[in-house]
Amino acid sequence: MSKEIEKASVDRRTFMKGIAAGLAGAVLPGGIAEAFDWDAFLQKHFKEMTDEEIKKVIERLEREAAFDWKKKIHIAATKALPNVKFGYGLDLSRCIGCRKCVHACVEENNQSRTPQVQWITVLRFKKGEKWIDLENSEKYYNPKEVPEKDFFYMPVQCQQCENPPCVKVCPTKATWKEPDGIVVVDYNWCIGCRYCMAACPYGARRFNWAKPSIPTQDLNPETHYLGNRPRYKGVVEKCTFCIQRTRTGKYPACVEICPVGARKFGNLLDPQSEIRYLIENKRVFRLKEDLNTEPKFYYFFAT
Amino acid sequence: MQGKCKVFLDIIVAALFSFLAFLPGAGAEEKPAEALKDNIPKFFAPKPPSSENFPCSKCHQFRATNKTKRKLHEYHTAVELKHAEEQRWCYDCHEGNKLRLQNGQLINFDKSYQLCGQCHGTIFRDWKAGLHGKRTGSWDGEKLYRLCVSCHDPHKPKYRPIEPKQQPLKPADIK
Numbered sequence: 001m002s003k004e005i006e007k008a009s010v011d012r013r014t015f016m017k018g019i020a021a022g023l024a025g026a027v028l029p030g031g032i033a034e035a036f037d038w039d040a041f042l043q044k045h046f047k048e049m050t051d052e053e054i055k056k057v058i059e060r061l062e063r064e065a066a067f068d069w070k071k072k073i074h075i076a077a078t079k080a081l082p083n084v085k086f087g088y089g090l091d092l093s094r095c096i097g098c099r100k101c102v103h104a105c106v107e108e109n110n111q112s113r114t115p116q117v118q119w120i121t122v123l124r125f126k127k128g129e130k131w132i133d134l135e136n137s138e139k140y141y142n143p144k145e146v147p148e149k150d151f152f153y154m155p156v157q158c159q160q161c162e163n164p165p166c167v168k169v170c171p172t173k174a175t176w177k178e179p180d181g182i183v184v185v186d187y188n189w190c191i192g193c194r195y196c197m198a199a200c201p202y203g204a205r206r207f208n209w210a211k212p213s214i215p216t217q218d219l220n221p222e223t224h225y226l227g228n229r230p231r232y233k234g235v236v237e238k239c240t241f242c243i244q245r246t247r248t249g250k251y252p253a254c255v256e257i258c259p260v261g262a263r264k265f266g267n268l269l270d271p272q273s274e275i276r277y278l279i280e281n282k283r284v285f286r287l288k289e290d291l292n293t294e295p296k297f298y299y300f301f302a303t
Numbered sequence: 304m305q306g307k308c309k310v311f312l313d314i315i316v317a318a319l320f321s322f323l324a325f326l327p328g329a330g331a332e333e334k335p336a337e338a339l340k341d342n343i344p345k346f347f348a349p350k351p352p353s354s355e356n357f358p359c360s361k362c363h364q365f366r367a368t369n370k371t372k373r374k375l376h377e378y379h380t381a382v383e384l385k386h387a388e389e390q391r392w393c394y395d396c397h398e399g400n401k402l403r404l405q406n407g408q409l410i411n412f413d414k415s416y417q418l419c420g421q422c423h424g425t426i427f428r429d430w431k432a433g434l435h436g437k438r439t440g441s442w443d444g445e446k447l448y449r450l451c452v453s454c455h456d457p458h459k460p461k462y463r464p465i466e467p468k469q470q471p472l473k474p475a476d477i478k
Binding site for chain 1: 425429432433434435436437438439440441442443444449454462464465466467468469470471472473477
């Protein structure tokens, strides 16, 4: 009996040979081998790459993007500036809910037009009711003119937490907090599991259900690897405080567009910065502070 | 007698304090105010919106000054005063081709924030610190400020409502 079984079963050597042959067949389908990009498949984690390796990866990505989007795109990998930690302030007593920030952000950061992806959500609250009643807030308000009587508005975007829950849950470490405090996503490492979206208490992350569609002339060619470079289908994206702008000293696009100057931005480590002035002199609060996420996004009321 | 003594003492104390205040370097709390003065931004955008009537002397040199508060029918009919209009008339802020501060000092239109700052001190302080109003440029470098009148009509300063941008798609509308 045992002899028969031995005869029928494959011995170890044959089994291993079979596996090797099978793998080779599956992975290297002869003629169309170049359809599979080994460089992309073997790309190391962004934080483990040397500057030289990052340069090579970016060259490949720029090539791919030029092909995919029919436009020459520049991808920067500007590093965080020393002694900088970005903080954001938003004056709720000024915001008029015009949504200019939402659309400026879409244009600056190459968000998909169809399906619609927007990093900023402006919530409308009724004055005098339960305060910041998120569940009864309205984001589809559409009056002829804003601000409306008896309402106030609160734009919500990524709060750039110091203790970001989204980073903790990422199974591939595709999202992390940079030294200047910006929480970033590597779209080449994101596997689209959306755990981070479930973990984020602010609903700040967005998922690309389809390949983003952006009219070629509207595509912003000045991009950053960790920011507004064109995304793929099936990856998560979010506000990066306009990393491509702020790391070169500029204000984020939402700050520049705000018609009432409700949005403030600066270096939390610089005692002379406007963000420090507002934290020290105004009544500030952070959204869902009780969750211990330590957001670097300060809502305040200027008088 | 005691009451008289107290008054006398009060006068002496007051005189001493006012003397101290004039001593150079005595007012330690004066310094931050000086520092803030230096904070007046260097870069403005855009230029103050100038009226097509400027300079005022174009017409006013031929007209007698009439400080009576009245409804204007001939000129400046577009100016609707809704800014403490009960207490105010043209000549409280305008004089010649200049703006007039409460102390009688005349300033140019590009320094109009001094005029606004007379009443709106807290806002003026916040504006100098970069908090009130819009600024563009770089967060760690040169910034462009706006004058008060770039956003507020000085005669009717309440911010005008604007049309909001398109609302996000409702889930039901996503095809």
